[in-house]
């Protein structure tokens with residue numbers, strides 16, 4: 777059962793309490809997002825670089841690092857614009873980012889603290905510039921939504937791969953997981 781990214785986005789918006797007010801506030805501050813994106817990107821990759829395992833994943837060539845900087849800046853700015861006002865294009869883009877990380881083998885243990893770093897650095901910058909708490913809250917909510925996309929991609933890709941390979945039904949798969957979790 778393939779995930780529909782846009783339906784998933786709508787579900788997450790409700791769960792995270794991401795409202796039209798959040799969207800309006802982010803869009804009103806899109807220029808600020810553009811301004812701080814390069815500095816946030818530098819903080820982010822400096823953080824990843826301090827972790828031995830993640831540093832190794834990053835440094836498979838200068839070209840990858842350069843590409844990563846570009847794509848991260850773009851990702852950061854899109855949190856403010858919502859691409860198509862947080863419509864299907866935004867959802868598809870976030871889903872694709874999730875799939876890229878699954879393919880490279882970057883797991884929740886890497887991504888969750890990394891997103892916390894983004895929120896922490898943004899909060900620091902907002903404070904320095906005397907920006908509102910409300911903007912910090914809106915950004916935190918959209919960061920959590922984007923994080924949920926990356927995390928959910930793991931679950932979806934892993935289950936789909938097992939179901940395809942084994943021919944099991946979803947029901948059987950869920951029962952096996954429950955049994956496995958009980959025995960751990």
Ligand code: HEM
Pocket residue numbers: 824830831833834840843844847848851872873876877880882886887890891894922
């Ligand atoms: C806050 C969490 C993260 C965000 C928002 C993020 C954002 C992105 C984006 C936007 C892309 C480009 C996807 C595409 O090509 O369509 C990407 C790719 C990638 N990310 Fe992340 N990332 C995150 C966490 C991490 C972590 C923890 C690592 C660990 C090393 C990592 C390593 C990579 C790598 C290696 C690529 C592929 C680069 C390539 O094209 O060769 N990311 N990321």
